[in-house]
Amino acid sequence: MLKQSLTILLLAITAGLALQGRAGDSILPEIPEAQSRFSATQGCVEPTEEMRKNHMEKILHKRDETVHEGIRTSQYSLKECINCHVSAAADAPRASSEKHFCSSCHSYAAVEIDCFQCHADRPVKTPQDNMLSSGSNPPQATSAGNTDTMTTGNLPVLVTEGNAHE
Amino acid sequence: MKALDYREIDGGLPFYMLVGAIGVFVLAALGAAFYMEHNGHWVTGMNNQIVWGTPHVFAVFLIVAASGALNVASISSVFSKAMYKPLARLSGLLAITLLVGGLAVLVLDLGRPDRLIVAMTYYNFKSIFAWNIMLYTGFMGIVAIYLWMMMERKMNQYTKIAGFTAFIWRLTLTTGTGSIFGFLVARQAYDAAIMAPMFIIMSFSFGLAIFILVLMGLYRWSNRPLGDAIVYRLKNLLGVFIAAVLYFVMAYHLTNLYAAENHGVERFILMDGGVYTQMFWIVQVGIGSLLPLLLLFGPAGKSRLWIGIACLLTIIGGLAQIYVIIIGGQAYPMEMFPGKEVIESSFFDGVVGSYTPSLPEFVLGIGGIALALVATVIGTRVLRFLPVSLADDQVDPHHSAADAA
Amino acid sequence: MSEESGIDVYRRRFLSGTAKAAAGMAVAPGVFLHEVAHGKPADQAVTSDVRWGMLIDSGKCADGCNDCVTACNTENGLTGHGRPATDAQWIRKVKLKDKQTGYTQTLPMLCQHCEHPPCVDVCPTGASFKRPDGIVLVDKHICIGCRYCMLACPYKARSFIHEDLQDQMPYAPRGKGTVESCTFCVHRVDSDRTPACVEACTAENHNAMVFGDMNDPDSEISRQLKQYNSRQIRPDLQLNTGVRYRGI
Numbered sequence: 138m139l140k141q142s143l144t145i146l147l148l149a150i151t152a153g154l155a156l157q158g159r160a161g162d163s164i165l166p167e168i169p170e171a172q173s174r175f176s177a178t179q180g181c182v183e184p185t186e187e188m189r190k191n192h193m194e195k196i197l198h199k200r201d202e203t204v205h206e207g208i209r210t211s212q213y214s215l216k217e218c219i220n221c222h223v224s225a226a227a228d229a230p231r232a233s234s235e236k237h238f239c240s241s242c243h244s245y246a247a248v249e250i251d252c253f254q255c256h257a258d259r260p261v262k263t264p265q266d267n268m269l270s271s272g273s274n275p276p277q278a279t280s281a282g283n284t285d286t287m288t289t290g291n292l293p294v295l296v297t298e299g300n301a302h303e
Numbered sequence: 304m305k306a307l308d309y310r311e312i313d314g315g316l317p318f319y320m321l322v323g324a325i326g327v328f329v330l331a332a333l334g335a336a337f338y339m340e341h342n343g344h345w346v347t348g349m350n351n352q353i354v355w356g357t358p359h360v361f362a363v364f365l366i367v368a369a370s371g372a373l374n375v376a377s378i379s380s381v382f383s384k385a386m387y388k389p390l391a392r393l394s395g396l397l398a399i400t401l402l403v404g405g406l407a408v409l410v411l412d413l414g415r416p417d418r419l420i421v422a423m424t425y426y427n428f429k430s431i432f433a434w435n436i437m438l439y440t441g442f443m444g445i446v447a448i449y450l451w452m453m454m455e456r457k458m459n460q461y462t463k464i465a466g467f468t469a470f471i472w473r474l475t476l477t478t479g480t481g482s483i484f485g486f487l488v489a490r491q492a493y494d495a496a497i498m499a500p501m502f503i504i505m506s507f508s509f510g511l512a513i514f515i516l517v518l519m520g521l522y523r524w525s526n527r528p529l530g531d532a533i534v535y536r537l538k539n540l541l542g543v544f545i546a547a548v549l550y551f552v553m554a555y556h557l558t559n560l561y562a563a564e565n566h567g568v569e570r571f572i573l574m575d576g577g578v579y580t581q582m583f584w585i586v587q588v589g590i591g592s593l594l595p596l597l598l599l600f601g602p603a604g605k606s607r608l609w610i611g612i613a614c615l616l617t618i619i620g621g622l623a624q625i626y627v628i629i630i631g632g633q634a635y636p637m638e639m640f641p642g643k644e645v646i647e648s649s650f651f652d653g654v655v656g657s658y659t660p661s662l663p664e665f666v667l668g669i670g671g672i673a674l675a676l677v678a679t680v681i682g683t684r685v686l687r688f689l690p691v692s693l694a695d696d697q698v699d700p701h702h703s704a705a706d707a708a
Numbered sequence: 709m710s711e712e713s714g715i716d717v718y719r720r721r722f723l724s725g726t727a728k729a730a731a732g733m734a735v736a737p738g739v740f741l742h743e744v745a746h747g748k749p750a751d752q753a754v755t756s757d758v759r760w761g762m763l764i765d766s767g768k769c770a771d772g773c774n775d776c777v778t779a780c781n782t783e784n785g786l787t788g789h790g791r792p793a794t795d796a797q798w799i800r801k802v803k804l805k806d807k808q809t810g811y812t813q814t815l816p817m818l819c820q821h822c823e824h825p826p827c828v829d830v831c832p833t834g835a836s837f838k839r840p841d842g843i844v845l846v847d848k849h850i851c852i853g854c855r856y857c858m859l860a861c862p863y864k865a866r867s868f869i870h871e872d873l874q875d876q877m878p879y880a881p882r883g884k885g886t887v888e889s890c891t892f893c894v895h896r897v898d899s900d901r902t903p904a905c906v907e908a909c910t911a912e913n914h915n916a917m918v919f920g921d922m923n924d925p926d927s928e929i930s931r932q933l934k935q936y937n938s939r940q941i942r943p944d945l946q947l948n949t950g951v952r953y954r955g956i
Contacts, residue, residue, distance in 0.1 A: 414853015
């Protein structure tokens with residue numbers, strides 16, 4: 138079902154873009170900037186075009202892997218999408234607003250998603266984060282920060298590490 | 304035997320007024336469902352202790368009655384009773400519409416009715432619920448085919464085999480519905496194999512009561528003759544079914560009473576369960592079973608009005624019975640620590656669950672009945688379900704069985 | 709770098725992280741007193757080599773202490789609405805009194821993570837499921853909110869979400885119209901940590917809860933299960949629960 142609706146989304150966007158090209162007036166959605174970049178050359182965890190087209194496939198696949206198999210890598214994790222694409226500020230837009238990263242495009246394409254009925258629609262400070270910042274257990278905190286909660290600020294660091302190994 | 308003449312009921316203003324009058328209840332139910340889904344279930348009487356409430360009472364009642372409504376057709380096609388043949392089409396129609404009404408209520412009470420498609424695409428084959436989804440959809444398909452065999456002259460020769468399939472299917476379906484409760488090991492009131500046959504006999508009774516009411520109502524409304532022969536035959540049958548339900552209820556409780564582990568729940572339902580005890584003795588047994596028996600087999604049994612009232616009481620008694628099973632069964636606390644008493648719990652362990660039906664739940668349930676009725680009325684308007692006359696000279700009870708396929 | 713796929717970067721980064729995690733545990737012992745073992749790389753699926761379980765000692769469970777419940781609510785973001793009948797509770801304290809002898813005791817009740825969970829059997833869509841490592845969960849993506857699992861659960865372990873929610877914990881998504889229950893803090897377990905309730909109980913020095921791998925004979929929980937008499941709640945149902953109790 139999700140796949141179908143997502144296909145419809147794709148078609149809708151394509152149709153929208155085609156229409157756009159003909160009409161020439163700017164009604165495209167205003168997509169908010171992400172909080173950080175994946176690398177100097179790449180904005181998201183995959184090339185932007187790929188993500189625009191297929192983010193739903195990746196998220197869906199990751200969703201089943203995480204829920205049923207306990208695979209908790211950061212890439213394609215909805216949590217990390219939100220951490221990077223939505224501001225942590227108190228007045229950050231909700232999913233119900235067209236200023237929200239996901240809703241900006243989804244409302245434009247008229248594709249309803251129900252992700253945020255269960256998932257947080259903005260970065261949420263968790264008890265773990267609190268524990269980390271309190272510094273009660275620094276060594277544990279460092280490792281947890283690296284393995285589990287990959288914060289957006291780490292993204293550039295990640296690539297540096299990757300390069301260092303090469 | 305004379306060839307029966309089936310005709311659509313008349314259209315025009317009276318028809319639209321009837322549809323409108325019943326339709327109001329359907330619309331109200333949709334509004335109620337939207338209200339509950341929009342706010343979340345906390346606005347209903349349901350909670351984490353009583354998770355299935357009034358909508359389920361109506362839904363299960365309608366689903367059970369749906370399979371029972373098909374009985375009249377089965378008696379005609381499977382058991383070759385000629386007298387029931389003119390009624391078979393209406394019987395099939397009611398079976399479908401009642402099921403649709405029940406399922407609509409069930410779906411609209413889901414936490415996520417928007418995910419109906421998920422229920423149809425993801426199956427856990429070990430789940431009785433999943434079996435039921437298939438049994439329900441299959442039932443509608445098979446009865447539709449059965450109706451086609453009956454209504455299309457070229458296909459009449461297959462009526463018997465279609466009727467037989469539908470009969471077997473409906474028994475399976477009600478077994479499935481009863482097993483929703485019968486297979487639950489966790490709760491004292493359920494977990495009994497007798498649930499399945501008891502639900503079947505309940506379906507006979509509830510389905511026939513609704514059938515008689517709809518039949519008398521439609522014939523009166525459309526000014527078509529309906530003879531005593533058929534009405535008396537049906538009401539006598541209903542009386543037998545009501546008595547049979549009582550017998551199963553008795554067997555269920557007697558079996559439970561014998562085992563010490565069930566003394567608590569039996570005491571709860573039969574003696575000190577407050578509203579559930581009253582519902583059981585006064586509504587289910589008294590008003591819903593004994594009184595209709597008295598009416599049907601006593602002198603009042605000659606009056607259409609009293610027969611109608613007896614049917615209505617049977618329906619009310621049936622709803623009460625399912626209320627006691629579903630809600631009473633949940634209200635009785637689960638025995639997690641035998642020999643111990645729970646003296647403190649934040650989650651209502653060890654205490655009788657509290658449940659007060661809310662208005663939207665009730666409106667939704669009534670809407671299910673209304674949906675079934677309005678669909679039946681529209682069905683009889685667009686297709687030839689009803690014979691023009693069911694006067695005594697049209698139906699011959701002593702006709703030979705051979706022609707009655 | 710440019711041609712290197714993202715996943716390799718993550719994997720490498722993860723592996724270096726695991727090493728640091730191991731080091732971290734050595735540096736700061738005592739925080740997770742009981743059970744931190746079976747490190748599973750984040751990119752690998754859970755297997756049935758592990759069976760997570762919990763042993764609760766009712767004798768050590770202090771009357772009036774609610775720390776496990778509070779920790780669970782904080783960890784999983786279970787904020788109530790002041791409506792006890794409909795608010796979600798994944799773990800609760802129950803106080804019992806023997807009808808014959810008058811002996812009283814308290815213990816926490818939570819999802820028992822059965823080997824043969826009735827909730828999984830009855831779920832029409834398969835939303836209720838058991839992970840290979842024994843943790844019973846609800847896949848809320850396919851839960852239709854029929855609540856049949858709640859009827860079927862012999863432990864009253866499940867809650868239905870009765871209202872709209874916002875700002876859920878990112879690792880514990882939950883939303884209106886679906887059913888939920890204790891997850892054994894699966895997000896913690898997957899990164900080698902103990903459930904929040906156990907951590908809280910240990911932090912209070914009550915030590916009434918032990919969490920670990922029942923398949924590993926050397927784990928703390930296995931040793932205690934072997935050493936002491938314990939029992940399941942409703943053993944008559946033969947569900948082989950993952951949560952065992954001492955002193956009941």
